[in-house]
Amino acid sequence: MNKSIxxxxxxxxxxxxxxxxxxxxxxxxxxxxxxxxxxxRIAEAExxxxxxxxxxxxxxxxxxxxxxxAAMADVKG
Amino acid sequence: MNKSIxxxxxxxxxxxxxxxxxxxxxxxxxxxxxxxxxxxRIAEAExxxxxxxxxxxxxxxxxxxxxxxAAMADVKG
Numbered sequence: 370m371n372k373s374i375x376x377x378x379x380x381x382x383x384x385x386x387x388x389x390x391x392x393x394x395x396x397x398x399x400x401x402x403x404x405x406x407x408x409x410r411i412a413e414a415e416x417x418x419x420x421x422x423x424x425x426x427x428x429x430x431x432x433x434x435x436x437x438x439a440a441m442a443d444v445k446g
Numbered sequence: 447m448n449k450s451i452x453x454x455x456x457x458x459x460x461x462x463x464x465x466x467x468x469x470x471x472x473x474x475x476x477x478x479x480x481x482x483x484x485x486x487r488i489a490e491a492e493x494x495x496x497x498x499x500x501x502x503x504x505x506x507x508x509x510x511x512x513x514x515x516a517a518m519a520d521v522k523g
Contacts, residue, residue: 373470389504393450393471431466433512 372398376414377423378405382438386423404444449475451503453491455482459515460500467502481521
């Protein structure tokens with residue numbers, strides 16, 4: 370893969386970080402996934418190493434947890 | 447300003463995040479500052495809202511705290 374994936378859950382911290390990340394790396398270079406709505410992708414995010422949202426998984430597979438919106442446990446509810 | 451500033455303190459978490467950020471947004475678009483060494487810039491980072499390192503201050507002035515290496519209090523020692 371050569372796109373980053375930005376996982377978030379719609380929280381205010383998430384939305385703010387999303388705007389910053391899209392502006393920094395370009396909308397074409399990042400897939401934005403709201404795992405609060407698209408719950409089928411929660412497991413994928415966890416497998417990638419995402420512990421909290423918002424988080425950016427780089428094309429190299431590294432996870433950058435950005436600020437802190439919610440723990441995965443809270444997203445799963 | 448139109449460059450982002452990446453503040454770090456040389457910690458392993460910082461170095462890893464630095465490599466990811468530079469790869470994502472391009473070395474030309476980010477100034478990397480090691481406030482563990484360049485201590486004169488600690489106040490500048492704090493004024494920008496940096497609470498822990500590594501952190502990226504965007505051209506818009508927003509602070510993205512990325513993962514967690516060290517609190518500013520620890521950097522100041």
